[in-house]
Amino acid sequence: MDIHDLTRDLNTKNDTKIVLLVADGLGGLPQEPGGLTELEIAHTPNFDALVKQGVCGLSLPVLPGISPGSGPGHLGLFGYDPVKYQIGRGALEATGIGFELTSGDVAIRGNFCTLDLAGNITDRRAGRIPTEESSPLVEKLRNVDIPGVEIFVEPVKEHRFVVVLRGVGLAGHVDDTDPQQTGVPPLEPVARDAASERTAEVCSEFVKQARGLLADQPKANGCTLRGVAEKPQLPSYQEVYGLRAAAIAVYPMYKGLARLVGMDVVGEANTLDEQMDVLAANWSAYDFFFIHFKYTDSTGEDGNFAAKVAKTEQLDQSVPRILALNPDVVIVTGDHSTPSMLASHSWHPVPTLLSARNCRTDRCETFGETQCIQGGLGQFEAKYLMSLALANAGRLGKYGA
């Protein structure tokens, strides 16, 4: 069973507007036992006002104890069971650089490596060559030519690139060719099922031609392929929720994740203020708006408690511009916690607020982890947030008679 089996049948149309404001990595930890978290220290009068008229809770991005990456973290918020729907590493990497995968594409993470005369790997990352040096080599790899397959090669960073194969009869179950050690040659690409045999052949030919194209390179004279993955098949927001959904994000990864569930990526915002401009400009054309704010996560990843507090306060200041548009449902949450004290994603449940006319408020007064424990939403798996959003927007009919 999937919540989509219900929302698909029960969703109904109306004129309501739903805003999902995602503060990436929102949840935190105090600096000392018994202290306050980043969110609790931050001065957030606008969030707090929403809390007083809304309902709070703690969202479990995947399941208790599981620290998600951005992929599963966002799939959960979007209402897709992040254990059922998995985005393969190649597909996520392509998504992260803004490559628009189409159905049937197979995406692969590539690494430049250094090979000796015998063909053994001496450096699995080609000395981590700088991006300025690897980008021209990516251009060279675009000369790989394999009949029947359209091949895209895109730079990522340093020794990393992405390969996308487009053609008929390709599947994504091919083992990595990186042997995870030096002194041995790269592995041959091996298909794990019959449907992926053509992909394995194409990978093998790609690597062979790449060696020819890179033969004169001092460091990056070979490559390995990892994380071979098809474009994930995710039902669309239109289909499962009946929503015309817009994504307003700055970073390619989040635009890409939104595209995978059928959201339109709108605007070209580079700042939070510009994101609010884009929101206003697209207000009449969509029912649902996913707004992504990266910096609560990046400051947490940096282990910078004060900076995370400041970024949280900055996001709070965007709320009046959202409310000026008179949304029916406003949700503020994160895709996971990124406590500055851990400088990494974590498993801790994520403070969440939902404000809507008929949400049934609780006694929470301010937005923070400890308050949210007492919230009316309780602790819930993130995948149920969208059905709550739809219900509060009056967009879900009765189940059964």
Added chain:
Amino acid sequence: MDIHDLTRDLNTKNDTKIVLLVADGLGGLPQEPGGLTELEIAHTPNFDALVKQGVCGLSLPVLPGISPGSGPGHLGLFGYDPVKYQIGRGALEATGIGFELTSGDVAIRGNFCTLDLAGNITDRRAGRIPTEESSPLVEKLRNVDIPGVEIFVEPVKEHRFVVVLRGVGLAGHVDDTDPQQTGVPPLEPVARDAASERTAEVCSEFVKQARGLLADQPKANGCTLRGVAEKPQLPSYQEVYGLRAAAIAVYPMYKGLARLVGMDVVGEANTLDEQMDVLAANWSAYDFFFIHFKYTDSTGEDGNFAAKVAKTEQLDQSVPRILALNPDVVIVTGDHSTPSMLASHSWHPVPTLLSARNCRTDRCETFGETQCIQGGLGQFEAKYLMSLALANAGRLGKYGA
């Protein structure tokens, strides 16, 4: 999907130590409405100190409203979905008397019964003959000889014994032979699937030879077989969590349950103090320690409120010896509630505390049912306790990129 599908891939090694202290039947009820439970009345300064620096919640052993036996109660705590993984009655009975089942074994509960001259049952429990009388009869039954099958017969108590069949081609789907009434003969063992036909034949032959061996007995001149069950196939702690796990228990049932999930049963403790000695002696050799304390359950089963309070206080006194070893994660919980007022296992969620450096504390101040309602772990299915333990020990990597 199973949480093990995630923990199996994500578990990582480090030097942390996790202690799971199980107070059997911990949860309780007040003696009058609005009063305090056994745990709330008990003076537990050590638990309370852990609560202040830890995070609390209420554990649902199976699902809301379900009162578990010891088997499902412990499987849940060990992180095994107690609905997915079931231990058949015969296997649980064998486990409970300390019989070490090996893979492929079929275990069966046997009852001595009284048969009349026509072969009809006149007493399904052979007058509940005392154990001293039934044990020599169990010895007699060890003379049953069936080619190709090794047969173990072990006494349990009064009219009850255990039969274990060991051999090739045995499966556990055979119906009970106890007709649940007198005046009729025992039923023939019937296989419910083709794989169990050999087992049914062996059971039939066992009963036949048993009648011969018992023919001169005045009361126990026959037997019935019930709860035929294979040894359950449970993935091991090593495989699903990457943990070297030790079990420190006094009673055979809990040693046996721990063995079923691949824990080593260490020491020969008969008292809580001896259990703490065993813990200290094995501290360096294991990552995870399951310590079982029976008497919070047995006093609850006895309906002895004051005794349960006293046993709870006794357990609290063991905490300093655990903390002296400097564990990274300490969990105190129960496998189910056994309220003295009900004198039986119950469905009530179980007070749980988890103490670890980065656990994100809540406002709970003392260990008790009402405080735990406000805890940061919320109410959670017991099967997620192990992923929380691993996460808090830094033993789970990130899920997805």
